[in-house]
């Protein structure tokens with residue numbers, strides 16, 4: 249095995265922003281006060297407690313505005329996983345007497361698929377929609393899956409592995425039509441927008457969703473904090489019981505610093521320059537596909553409007569992706585084999601399988617995800633070593 253010589257000064261080039269992003273300095277600054285100085289419990293009656301309450305209310309207002317919604321529709325949680333669980337179990341348990349059918353897709357994040365699997369064990373029927381070779385849901389197939397007893401539809405806004413964006417607004421409009429024709433309030437429509445929040449429109453009015461999941465850790469905000477948007481009139485059975493915080497939907501002392509952080513992060517995200525990220529992503533893609541033989545782009549074309557601008561998923565034939573990730577780390581280059589959440593289990597990507605990749609291409613697939621501060625120098629640094637490492641691994 250012959251690998252490129254190690255750099256004299258090792259850089260840190262982080263290309264795994266779909267796993268989590270670095271906290272923006274402005275977000276950190278905003279949060280600091282609520283970690284130490286303003287620590288009072290927002291339920292306390294004295295002035296400092298009431299101040300914290302005010303800050304939480306202000307954050308809720310800021311987020312509601314970004315979602316084009318009312319303040320009381322924003323529920324704070326511990327992250328994307330909890331928001332997804334609350335949406336799915338919350339609806340299923342509240343409305344199980346109205347129907348026991350759920351529609352979702354085969355390429356959802358595990359934090360959607362696993363709760364739904366649990367419900368399946370408890371007697372719910374589930375339709376797992378297939379996706380096309382790009383990872384998109386077919387609206388016609390979706391309509392065919394709708395039933396009188398469908399109470400919930402959960403379809404992700406953008407996929408975490410291949411960056412494919414679904415037409416949530418179109419599906420939302422179809423659901424509205426169905427409800428009107430059937431004279432029913434069902435199904436409710438949930439979307440996991442964790443990967444979408446950095447670059448896509450989050451107006452729940454335009455998307456026609458009843459529930460929407462966000463988290464801090466994918467938008468240059470803190471980890472361990474999330475939002476569940478819940479349209480007025482939609483009811484949820486809580487998952488966590490206790491002091492009745494978050495209008496009884498999520499008990500527990502509020503994570504003030506986290507809430508301030510996710511609110512600031514969402515505000516900043518609106519300033520993200522999509523074009524700049526896309527240019528660099530396209531540059532990296534072009535370099536890899538031109539300079540490294542037997543490589544293949546997975547998912548939609550780079551110029552498609554339906555692909556997240558920061559996502560690149562590439563198969564390197566004849567290589568074990570885990571090995572490539574570990575070797576690249578030696579040079580300070582961080583990327584991923586797909587979803588961080590399933591890496592530990594060493595399972596091959598079900599997302600890539602569903603879009604029809606063969607075993608060989610799944611095995612050698614790597615996800616590079618850029619961020620707003622990624623530089624051309626970083627991409628060039630990565631390209632100094634990537635071709636050599638691939639060649640080294642292929643010569644084993």
Ligand SMILES: *Cc1c(COP(=O)(O)O)cnc(C)c1O
Nearest residue numbers: 327328329357359408442443463
């Ligand atoms: C990261 C992610 C989640 C989970 O969010 P956590 O805050 O880590 O719980 C859910 N869905 C998608 C699409 C994600 O990318």
